[in-house]
Amino acid sequence: MPGSFNWTRPSGIFTFPRRSVYSLEAVRIPFPKGSVMTPSTALRSVATVLAILGVVCAAPALVPALAAQDRPPETEEFGRLLGLVREGETGPAVPGARVTLRGPEERSAVTGESGEFRMELLPPGLYRVEVEHLAYRPIEVEVEVAGGEQTTRVELRLMRDAIAIDPVTVEVEARRGTGPLVGVYDRVARQQALGLGRIFTRDEFEQRATSRVSSLLQTMPSVRVNSSGNVTLRARGSVSQRTCNPEVWLDGFRVARSDDAVNIDDFVTVSQLEIMEVYTGPSQIPFEFLSSDSMCGVIVLWTRRGG
Numbered sequence: 001m002p003g004s005f006n007w008t009r010p011s012g013i014f015t016f017p018r019r020s021v022y023s024l025e026a027v028r029i030p031f032p033k034g035s036v037m038t039p040s041t042a043l044r045s046v047a048t049v050l051a052i053l054g055v056v057c058a059a060p061a062l063v064p065a066l067a068a069q070d071r072p073p074e075t076e077e078f079g080r081l082l083g084l085v086r087e088g089e090t091g092p093a094v095p096g097a098r099v100t101l102r103g104p105e106e107r108s109a110v111t112g113e114s115g116e117f118r119m120e121l122l123p124p125g126l127y128r129v130e131v132e133h134l135a136y137r138p139i140e141v142e143v144e145v146a147g148g149e150q151t152t153r154v155e156l157r158l159m160r161d162a163i164a165i166d167p168v169t170v171e172v173e174a175r176r177g178t179g180p181l182v183g184v185y186d187r188v189a190r191q192q193a194l195g196l197g198r199i200f201t202r203d204e205f206e207q208r209a210t211s212r213v214s215s216l217l218q219t220m221p222s223v224r225v226n227s228s229g230n231v232t233l234r235a236r237g238s239v240s241q242r243t244c245n246p247e248v249w250l251d252g253f254r255v256a257r258s259d260d261a262v263n264i265d266d267f268v269t270v271s272q273l274e275i276m277e278v279y280t281g282p283s284q285i286p287f288e289f290l291s292s293d294s295m296c297g298v299i300v301l302w303t304r305r306g307g
Contacts, residue, residue, distance in 0.1 A: 078121045079145045083154045085115045085131055094133055094158055103127030103145075123147070129154065137161040184275060184302055187286065191277070196284045200276040202304075211271060213264045213301075222280045229263040233280050233297040244296035249289055251303055258293045268301055275302040 008026075081101070085094045093115025101107040104125040109117040124147030132138045136158035145152045188199050198220055208216060214231060217223045222234045224243055232243040248256035248267065256262045277300040279285045289298045 077124070077147050079124050079147045079150050079152060081119045081122055081127075081143065081145055081152050081154065083111075083117045083129070083156060085111045085117070085133075085156045085158060087136070087158055087160065089157060091157075094136065097131055097133040097136075097158070099156075100130040100132075101127050102130070129156065131156050131158065133158060135160060181274060181302060188275060188277065191286065197277055197279040200273075200278075202274050205270050205273055208270065211269050213268060213270055213273065213276070216270065216276070217264065217278065217299075220278060220280075223278070229265050230261050231264045231299070232262075246297040246299045247289070247291070247294045249298065249300045251301070251305075258296055262299075264299065268303060272303050273301060274304045276300070277302075 083099065085097045085099070086092065087094055093111075093113075095111055095113045095115055097111045097115070099109045099111065099117050101109075101119060101122075104123040104127070107119050107122070109119060111117050122145050124145055127143050127145055128140055129143050130138065130140050137160075139156065139158060141154070141156065143152060143154050188201075191197050192199055200216060205216075210216065214225045214229050217231055218225050224232045224234065226232075231246065233246045234243050245256075245258045245260060245262055247254060247258055248262055248264065250267055255267060277286075278297070279289075279300075280297040282290065282295050285294055285298050289300060
């Protein structure tokens with residue numbers, strides 16, 4: 001059969017017009033970087049290549065064939081696909097969806113903020129379009145892409161789906177303070193283990209429907225709260241029911257002595273408290289709060305910020 005010449009397409013595919021048996025040789029024609037391919041430069045390069053291959057380039061019948069095929073295939077034979085991915089029939093656009101195209105060529109893309117994707121230079125034919133997104137059920141549709149530089153448009157609708165994920169195990173530690181309250185929790189735990197004093201914690205505050213600290217103290221038999229809100233303690237072991245004023249400490253600082261009338265509600269509200277310690281005798285009082293003025297008892301208040 002007479003010699004024939006053709007270019008490969010951008011995809012690497014080439015064709016010959018007639019069915020026959022061919023002896024094929026392929027050569028990449030080098031062009032200087034930045035140069036423009038023209039019919040004359042293509043012919044010179046082809047002539048050089050054919051001469052290297054031992055083909056008789058002077059044959060008059062071959063020159064017209066080269067002149068007729070001296071340029072790459074035109075882009076008119078390809079088409080493009082424009083798509084929009086949205087939620088349901090009238091829902092919003094879906095960004096971040098992965099679109100895979102399978103058919104004469106395989107392509108993939110990810111939808112942008114507007115839910116759109118675009119694929120250029122597609123050989124015409126029937127394609128399968130697959131769309132995936134973590135929050136939606138995957139879908140597959142078939143689309144016929146036209147050639148001749150035509151634009152094929154497709155709108156793809158996703159439906160929301162519950163995604164099964166592995167179980168999550170959450171471990172919760174008992175609430176402990178930060179900063180100065182770290183040591184407070186450790187000491188309070190020791191006092192409770194020894195049965196010394198009455199300790200109110202944040203969990204108990206949240207269960208009580210009151211904002212007044214004095215209302216909490218009224219639940220203790222050894223504490224008295226008068227109509228003015230002043231708090232007194234009954235001396236531990238006292239047969240005569242003698243009462244006295246407690247010392248009051250707030251976030252590590254003494255704010256009231258035993259010779260002061262104490263209205264505990266003047267210092268804090270229940271919502272501000274993290275811990276309240278009540279000790280009604282000197283044998284119960286921790287060393288750091290023990291003094292000659294604290295023989296009657298001590299009320300220690302710790303706010304949520306811990307001083």
